[in-house]
Amino acid sequence: MSSVVRRWRPGRPVDPHQVIGGLRKGPGDPAYVLDPGRRTVWRATRTPEGPVQLRLTPYSSMGEVEAEAWGPGTAWALDGVPELLGELDSWDGFAPLAEHGALVDAARRFGDFRVPRTRAVFEAMAAAGIEQVVTGKEAFRAWRVLLREYGEVAPGPVAPDGRVMMVPPSPEQWRLIPSWQWLRAGVEGRRSRVVITAATRARALERTLELTDSVEIERRLRSLPGVGVWTAAEVRQRAHGDADAFSFADYHVSRNVSYALTGEELDDDATAELIEPYRGHRYRVQALLALAGIMHPRYGPRKSLPTHTPGATHRLR
Numbered sequence: 001m002s003s004v005v006r007r008w009r010p011g012r013p014v015d016p017h018q019v020i021g022g023l024r025k026g027p028g029d030p031a032y033v034l035d036p037g038r039r040t041v042w043r044a045t046r047t048p049e050g051p052v053q054l055r056l057t058p059y060s061s062m063g064e065v066e067a068e069a070w071g072p073g074t075a076w077a078l079d080g081v082p083e084l085l086g087e088l089d090s091w092d093g094f095a096p097l098a099e100h101g102a103l104v105d106a107a108r109r110f111g112d113f114r115v116p117r118t119r120a121v122f123e124a125m126a127a128a129g130i131e132q133v134v135t136g137k138e139a140f141r142a143w144r145v146l147l148r149e150y151g152e153v154a155p156g157p158v159a160p161d162g163r164v165m166m167v168p169p170s171p172e173q174w175r176l177i178p179s180w181q182w183l184r185a186g187v188e189g190r191r192s193r194v195v196i197t198a199a200t201r202a203r204a205l206e207r208t209l210e211l212t213d214s215v216e217i218e219r220r221l222r223s224l225p226g227v228g229v230w231t232a233a234e235v236r237q238r239a240h241g242d243a244d245a246f247s248f249a250d251y252h253v254s255r256n257v258s259y260a261l262t263g264e265e266l267d268d269d270a271t272a273e274l275i276e277p278y279r280g281h282r283y284r285v286q287a288l289l290a291l292a293g294i295m296h297p298r299y300g301p302r303k304s305l306p307t308h309t310p311g312a313t314h315r316l317r
Contacts, residue, residue, distance in 0.1 A: 001155055005068045006078050010087060013060040013112050016041040018291065019085050020116045023238060025127065026140030030147045030166035033159040044154035044165040045120060047073030048206075051167040053156035056081070070156030086114020088241055094281040102260040106288040113291060115284065117241030119209055122202040123168055128234040129194035129226070130187055138186055145185040150177055171199035194226040214242055237283055246275065246282040252296070253286060259296035260289045 017034050020041065024032040033042040040057045050072025057066040067081045082088075096103040118124065130146075131139040150173055151166035158164055169177075175196055182192040198205060201224065208217050217240060221232040229249050236245035247253040248268045258266035258274055266274065278285050 001070050003068050003070045003156065004074050004078060005066060006081070008065045008067060008081050008085070009063060010065070010082070010085075011063045013058075013063060014065050014085055014114075015039055015058055015060065015112065016056040016065060016085060018110070018112070019114055020118075022287075023116075023118070025143040026136070028140065028144050030144060030151065030163065031154075031168055033161060033163055033165065035160045040160075042159045042165060044167045045073070045077070045118070046123060046152075046167050046170060047076040047120075049073045049076045051152055051155060052077045053154040053165055053167075054078075054081075055156075056085070071154070080119055083117040083119060083241065086116050086241070088117055089114040089243060091281075091284075094278065094284060097277060100261045102292065102294055103285060103288060106292040106294075110288055110291045113284075113288060115237065115241050115243045115287065118239050121205040121208055121235060121239040122171055122198060124235040124238040125198040125205060125221070125224075125227075125231070126168065126174060126195045127238075128231045129191055129198065131234070132191050132194065132226075132231060134186075134191075142185040142187050146177065146181075146187075149181065149185075150174070171202035174199045190226065194224070194231070197224055197226065209240065214240075214244060217242075233283070243284045244280050244282050246272075246286055248272070255296040256294065257286055257289055260292075260294040265296045 017039055020043070021034070023043070024034070031044045034040070035042070038057055040055060043054045043056070045052060045054070052069055052071040052073030054077050055068040057068075058064075059066065065081070065085065067078055069077045094107075096107050098104065127143065130142050147166045147168055150169045152169070154165035154167050156165070177192075179189070179192070182189070205221070208220050211217050211220075214236065217236060218232045221227055221235055222229070230247055233245040233247050236242035237247075248271075254268045254271035255265040258264060258271045261274060275282050275285055
């Protein structure tokens with residue numbers, strides 16, 4: 001299959017993986033592969049025009065990114081490369097406070113970071129629904145199992161590591177996954193219902209891209225049963241490019257951010273007060289500190305994957 005190549009020239013260094021690396025669901029993700037030698041990202045996704053495989057190769061010394069795409073969604077994907085790599089994001093109004101030295105340092109080190117905008121709301125919602133209330137390792141395994149079983153082989157070549165890229169299922173395909181297959185992937189009914197319900201309202205979810213009011217976007221996302229503040233924030237970060245969508249209700253994020261800024265581990269309410277001066281850029285604070293690798297101390301043994309289906313929870317995330 002032939003490809004189409006475009007060069008995007010933002011006039012600044014862009015590391016695609018640094019910008020969109022948060023879309024990768026672990027190193028075994030069938031829809032996202034990083035070639036570390038060239039820092040090239042291979043991404044498979046579903047567009048309004050159909051499936052596409054996108055390869056993003058940075059040429060930082062020239063301030064360019066080469067984008068190559070295969071499949072029916074090629075034009076849509078290539079048109080969206082600037083948004084995907086954060087062209088619409090702005091640091092205007094963001095100024096780390098001097099007393100927050102870790103953030104000052106992170107902003108200096110990662111000054112080229114931008115918040116991405118995938119324009120794929122349902123895809124972000126499906127991933128976030130699977131990630132609710134479990135460890136990243138559990139969520140990544142579920143994503144990998146479901147994509148390999150129900151995804152679509154991506155158009156174009158295999159990835160550099162020989163991996164066959166898989167496009168995430170369409171909303172209709174997600175709805176047809178049998179309950180026992182969800183359980184086999186380790187996704188109990190409470191989380192699978194979030195994905196299935198979102199699939200029935202996929203068109204309405206995509207229409208939130210037309211909105212500019214983040215409060216209204218969050219309200220519409222959270223109108224879905226099972227979608228709380230955390231899930232809505234994850235979708236806004238990925239699909240809408242919302243630099244203020246802080247991941248409240250996450251077990252680690254508030255602890256990580258507060259520890260980085262103050263040396264203390266604070267809960268959501270106290271962290272919200274701490275980062276209030278950064279309103280409009282609160283997710284940027286979270287992302288920069290994550291790139292810097294600053295985390296609160298972890299105690300006890302690392303949690304292992306369960307041998308049974310994860311238990312249901314009634315807490316909305």
